[in-house]
Amino acid sequence: MDKTFSQWKKQCLSKVDLSKKGSVDEDIEHVVSLINSCEEYFTTSSCSGRIILVDAAPENSDVQKQNCIWLFVSHQNCTSDDMMSGLAKSSGDAVLKFEPFVLHVQCRRLEDAQLMHSVAINSGFRNSGLTVSKTGKIIMAVRSTHGLEVPLSHEGKLLVGHEYIHFLTQIANRKMEENLRRIHRFYHNLQSAVTTERLQKLQIPGPPSSQELQCSPNRVETEEEKNKISMYRRRRKREQHQTGCYHGDASTSVQEQDYCLDLFT
Amino acid sequence: MDKTFSQWKKQCLSKVDLSKKGSVDEDIEHVVSLINSCEEYFTTSSCSGRIILVDAAPENSDVQKQNCIWLFVSHQNCTSDDMMSGLAKSSGDAVLKFEPFVLHVQCRRLEDAQLMHSVAINSGFRNSGLTVSKTGKIIMAVRSTHGLEVPLSHEGKLLVGHEYIHFLTQIANRKMEENLRRIHRFYHNLQSAVTTERLQKLQIPGPPSSQELQCSPNRVETEEEKNKISMYRRRRKREQHQTGCYHGDASTSVQEQDYCLDLFT
Numbered sequence: 001m002d003k004t005f006s007q008w009k010k011q012c013l014s015k016v017d018l019s020k021k022g023s024v025d026e027d028i029e030h031v032v033s034l035i036n037s038c039e040e041y042f043t044t045s046s047c048s049g050r051i052i053l054v055d056a057a058p059e060n061s062d063v064q065k066q067n068c069i070w071l072f073v074s075h076q077n078c079t080s081d082d083m084m085s086g087l088a089k090s091s092g093d094a095v096l097k098f099e100p101f102v103l104h105v106q107c108r109r110l111e112d113a114q115l116m117h118s119v120a121i122n123s124g125f126r127n128s129g130l131t132v133s134k135t136g137k138i139i140m141a142v143r144s145t146h147g148l149e150v151p152l153s154h155e156g157k158l159l160v161g162h163e164y165i166h167f168l169t170q171i172a173n174r175k176m177e178e179n180l181r182r183i184h185r186f187y188h189n190l191q192s193a194v195t196t197e198r199l200q201k202l203q204i205p206g207p208p209s210s211q212e213l214q215c216s217p218n219r220v221e222t223e224e225e226k227n228k229i230s231m232y233r234r235r236r237k238r239e240q241h242q243t244g245c246y247h248g249d250a251s252t253s254v255q256e257q258d259y260c261l262d263l264f265t
Numbered sequence: 266m267d268k269t270f271s272q273w274k275k276q277c278l279s280k281v282d283l284s285k286k287g288s289v290d291e292d293i294e295h296v297v298s299l300i301n302s303c304e305e306y307f308t309t310s311s312c313s314g315r316i317i318l319v320d321a322a323p324e325n326s327d328v329q330k331q332n333c334i335w336l337f338v339s340h341q342n343c344t345s346d347d348m349m350s351g352l353a354k355s356s357g358d359a360v361l362k363f364e365p366f367v368l369h370v371q372c373r374r375l376e377d378a379q380l381m382h383s384v385a386i387n388s389g390f391r392n393s394g395l396t397v398s399k400t401g402k403i404i405m406a407v408r409s410t411h412g413l414e415v416p417l418s419h420e421g422k423l424l425v426g427h428e429y430i431h432f433l434t435q436i437a438n439r440k441m442e443e444n445l446r447r448i449h450r451f452y453h454n455l456q457s458a459v460t461t462e463r464l465q466k467l468q469i470p471g472p473p474s475s476q477e478l479q480c481s482p483n484r485v486e487t488e489e490e491k492n493k494i495s496m497y498r499r500r501r502k503r504e505q506h507q508t509g510c511y512h513g514d515a516s517t518s519v520q521e522q523d524y525c526l527d528l529f530t
Contacts, residue, residue: 131394
């Protein structure tokens, strides 16, 4: 199983990146490097987060449903002029979306995936979750509740004013900034968690393998990091409690809180 | 472990439903009943999906960030008059959201969770995933990529026209209808999958326990259902392939396709 995992990792990391861009997004290069430097993990896909304006065929058209045109894409903050020039090209139903950081990580063992999942949840990526395939592949998907999806035009006709586009651009940019803050938290929490795991392994009789010390070899866990980790464990427990045994408007408290956090933090 | 699971199930299902509504949403009562009639599963939270208008304190205000007011909530289709009356009450930053079906299912064993996960993915709930806690609790979260989040007012001032609100209402209602179609698919796929599992168990020497036949005891898997299941397996493989070893704009194809499916199917 471990052998299979290292084979998968070698094979995946040696492949050409088949994404449009062909490389990892700048804002998450350090995250992807940290993960791939750990023997327990490797990344299979990622996107740092983006503001995207897509033009889709109107519902009543015969055009194939998957046929979407990108009017504008940015992995950084953007201006309302960027939006307006994108919208000027719309001939269908244009929709502005903010798509947050997404990352797929293949994990060696279930406990490795649990650690990665806990770090993701506690960094604000509440929709993260595992996939366990029958062939033994364990993938942890880092996902946020943090989004924006705003229809703006119909059959090429803009349905809102410039003032609204300006307001919307500010909101999309704020979401992009919050997304970067969460990526930053994720990176530091992962670094702390991985270091803690390493230190725990060091307490087990027998010297660690060189691989076990691969992740940030010069780092020593600080008191602050230790406190952070225990705080995250407490928060995680609280979140699990919130979703326990509720039906009807079950997810209200969590969704409502997410919404507020998303829009304002 | 099995004993612990049945204890958890008994305890959870005997609890008072602590949600605002205090009961399971009408449109998913049959789904929740099917799941809870299976010894391998029980539901811990659910929401059938809703159109919700929330009013949040503007970013620059001192009001506590979690402080959101519900201006309007509907688990069914709604009218632009509903929206307008809700918006009339806004004194902060109102946002219209479509929140799709969400369901949390505690699963007895990992393989039970894998089956539930596969059914969810193949019914269109692409953001579904597992959580495995250190205490052995396995929760499968059924989540959709299907959403809408549209800021509409700032400091109580409406930023868009009535025509746009009317257009938006139609889109929200279409998403609600697509959400119901996915719930329907999920119910039937789960029923087929559970029946297949039962039939497979029947081939193992020794009679099944009465519990093993608890789920829809009178159903026999039809040819159509068998074909459905194998088709879903093929689709699932394709989806896994789509997210394999891509970085940069990794999730593009999937997200773009989701967007189109979401808006038009």
